[in-house]
Amino acid sequence: MRPTVHDIAAKAGVSLATVDRVLNNRPGVRGVTRDKVERAIEALGYVRDVAAANLAKSRIYPLVFILPEGDNTFMRGLAAEVEAAKARSAVERTAITVLSVPAFDAPALAQALEEARGLDPAGVAVVAIDATEVVRAVDRLREDGIAVVTLVSDLPGSSRDHFAGVDNVAAGRTAGTLMGRFLGGREGPVAVVAGSMLVRDHRDRLEGFGAAMAESAPGRRLLPVVEGQDDPGEVDRLVSNLLADHPDLAGIYSLGAGNRGLIAALERTGRDKTVCAIAHELTPHSRTALLSGTLDALLNQDAGHEVRSAIRVLKARADGLAVIGAQERIRIEIFLKDNLPVDPA
Amino acid sequence: MRPTVHDIAAKAGVSLATVDRVLNNRPGVRGVTRDKVERAIEALGYVRDVAAANLAKSRIYPLVFILPEGDNTFMRGLAAEVEAAKARSAVERTAITVLSVPAFDAPALAQALEEARGLDPAGVAVVAIDATEVVRAVDRLREDGIAVVTLVSDLPGSSRDHFAGVDNVAAGRTAGTLMGRFLGGREGPVAVVAGSMLVRDHRDRLEGFGAAMAESAPGRRLLPVVEGQDDPGEVDRLVSNLLADHPDLAGIYSLGAGNRGLIAALERTGRDKTVCAIAHELTPHSRTALLSGTLDALLNQDAGHEVRSAIRVLKARADGLAVIGAQERIRIEIFLKDNLPVDPA
DNA sequence: GAATTTTTGATGTACGTAAATCAAAAATCC
DNA sequence: GGATTTTTGATTTACGTACATCAAAAATTC
Missing domain, CATH: 3.40.50.2300 (Response regulator)
Structure with missing residues (x-):
């Protein structure tokens, strides 16, 4: 049986009330007595039964x-x-x-x-x-x-x-390494879609992504970040423009939300198989897109x-x-x- | 305040003992009474206080x-x-x-x-x-x-x-997809090191790896599996032989344990940067090897x-x-x- | 050494549930 | 309708801790 407050009292040769005073550091205990009780707690390996304690405290x-x-x-x-x-x-x-x-x-x-x-x-x-x-x-x-x-x-x-x-710099780095390696020999620039550069996590992800891309795919051109406000419609519009402006686009990193727009734009233009797309957050949409091959990898925080x-x-x-x-x-x-x-x- | 057994008893118009009999399905309660109590439980949204219950049951x-x-x-x-x-x-x-x-x-x-x-x-x-x-x-x-x-x-x-x-077929598939994509344009065969084909998880991983490699890197040659008995020394020996026999080796998938041997062989021969190595289980050794670049990816079960x-x-x-x-x-x-x-x- | 303050003990109640006992009431059987 | 069985009620104890109260003992002050 695991020890209780009674066992401590017996071991330390004090009353239950004193043990209680020590355990819940209430005032009115001499240092000597406190030490005695604490030694008994140590010796018996007492751990407070949280369930009982919560019950008592309600x-x-x-x-x-x-x-x-x-x-x-x-x-x-x-x-x-x-x-x-x-x-x-x-x-x-x-x-x-x-x-x-x-x-x-x-x-x-x-x-x-x-x-x-x-x-x-x-x-x-x-x-x-x-x-x-x-x-x-x-x-x-x-x-x-x-x-x-x-x-x-x-x-x-x-x-x-x-x-x-999550550590969003590390998350961005992870995306960067994956992108660099997945692109392999493929030519063409890489685009980044954010929600808003006003939010810290998006800034952090961008920073990490850039650094890791520089290591794993040196010389690869990164297009200027576009901001989709985490809104699927806006992201769709922005990505459609990117795809139209850059026929040789090799990859897209979407570091914010609103990925329904990203997926829709890629699939509508038929570029889903040629552009390497990495996005964040596992949702029913992104899950489907990953299985169909529209997305190549997904980073997630649970x-x-x-x-x-x-x-x-x-x-x-x-x-x-x-x-x-x-x-x-x-x-x-x-x-x-x-x-x-x-x-x- | 959340409802207690007393509230149920009052609501159902029965005694505490009867509520207890229903809650812990003890015998001696008529169907009608049981229903009455269960309706009261439902109506009050009662949920047993597990802490108190465990305390009482000890x-x-x-x-x-x-x-x-x-x-x-x-x-x-x-x-x-x-x-x-x-x-x-x-x-x-x-x-x-x-x-x-x-x-x-x-x-x-x-x-x-x-x-x-x-x-x-x-x-x-x-x-x-x-x-x-x-x-x-x-x-x-x-x-x-x-x-x-x-x-x-x-x-x-x-x-x-x-x-x-974990689902080991899926784990093998994951390794296969990563390997296929990481290799990119690089030429050369891929080796697989297992612990023992007698163990189910290793067979499953191999099956998944082969299937996914066929999809993500069609035509890539897979060398026959070698078995290292999850022993670092034996794995070292086998991998050293593989490296010597195949100067153009592009990748190694180690689906069992004993990765200290794999890492040692790669680093000793200086092939750690040219061969893409994917292994299982995060350990202090594999962690270090991942950070140094000897391993390219690691699959893990927590x-x-x-x-x-x-x-x-x-x-x-x-x-x-x-x-x-x-x-x-x-x-x-x-x-x-x-x-x-x-x-x- | 008496008065005061501080420390300690003894005791009881509470938290919400489990489980047991015995008596009382209700239902069922013949 | 009496005997029997089943169901229900009333009550108690226990789990381990928290917290409060009052009395007793010890230490401190002057």
Whole structure:
């Protein structure tokens, strides 16, 4: 049987109340006594039964998720994962509120953060936009003792506790290496389609992509980045133009969302088999395009992992506990048509 | 506040004891009453507080892991993950026993399964070998009501409850597609190094690799498979011979373990930059080789995920609960030098 | 050494569920 | 309608921790 508080009390020769005072560092214990108890804890290898502790505390963690609105599948998938977490809230002792804000709208996001603050939650998870007013709003939350985790897109200048997302420079590098190697001897320039250069993750991916391309395909020409606002229609228009302007286009790296537009443009023009296309995020559309060969590779961040990780970190921070960084690191997944997970993500 | 058993009792107009009888389907409840209670549960949206339930039951799950001995890093990593799970057993209410058996030894494995049966555990996780006596031993465990999960290597003919491992045909296909595309215009044959064609996962990988290579690099010559017994020394010898015999060798796919030998042979002969090498399993050695460019890509199955998934499935099966197949599916990870996780696996 | 403050002990209740016991009520059988 | 069986109720204890209260003991101050 694993040791309990009673065993510690017996071993240390003190009362249960004193053990409780030490365990929950309540005041009124002499240093000598505290040491005695701590030695007993050590000797017995006691670990607090969290289930029993939570039961006794009947603690719940009120959390707020702030997500962007908008017509792109990845963010809708992220929202779905938050809903799934909500369904688990009874088990996980969380109470999750979701706030939606217009995409790429820093003032609206800052306002939503203020609204979240009004709800006095234990923690807030937010898909960040890199703007000073957002940084200020996050810092205000932290000053109120509210834990903050950035989700998918980080906010490095702020005092956020943690970033639940991928290393986007590395993701861009990965795409660059794949593109360079997949192109092989093929001639022609490579295009890059982003959502918006105002968002940090897109800037980071571009940086990584450029660097890795320079290594794996030195001398290859990169066309100037075009920005599709993560909107399928806009991406379709931009890619169609690129294909028309560059009959020898060898590859396209789409580092943002709105890939339905990319896929549509490639397939409509019949260039899907000759242009090497690498994109981000596994969705039903991108999955189909990967299987048909329109897309050559797909980089992915697991939205479910990110949401679950964010919740774990927020809970830990609310309790003032440390998190194991390595365990909460989100991986950059590479999918080819051959290693797709069976269920549509 | 979320509803409790008391709320159900009040709502249904029955006693607490009756609610308990329904919830834990104990006998002695009329159909009418049972319905009344179930409607109340439904109406209130009651979900059992697992923490409280486990506390009350003070249930533990005795589990047995059967792992092969042998000098290869992957299996040692797997064993380390089981140890890590053992360290968590207080929290997870498990009691894990590990049995070691000689590698590739079916009679010894069957005997270990019998030994596990003698321990009367709730479940057994085993790295399977494809042999009739092993199938029989697994079936005997199942007849005794003991849950069985195969780990890493499956046993399709048996009555095992679940396989915690990757789809190895798909893994081979993934390697084949990568190899075909990475080779690009380069000439020369491609070699395949396996551990043993007697093991199912290696046969599966070879099958997938051949099929995908035929698609992505039609006409490319595949050399006959050589078998290195997952032993670094033997692999080194075999690869050295291959390199000597085929000065124009374009690629090597190592689908088993013992990659230290592969890496050593490539680097010693200075062919590490000209031969495209794809291997399995992320280890400190393969990680270094990927970063230095000796290996071009690495396929991986996350041993930690596999062990944790096996435990979840065994616990669920011991309680007669269903598992969500999709959630327990182990992914085939692709690593390039750019998307390696930060901590050495 | 008396008064004060600090530390410790003893004890009880609560969290939500499991499981057991015994008595009471209701249904069923003949 | 009485005997028997089945169903239901009432109540208690337990799991391991948190937290509060009050009394007793020890240490500290002057």
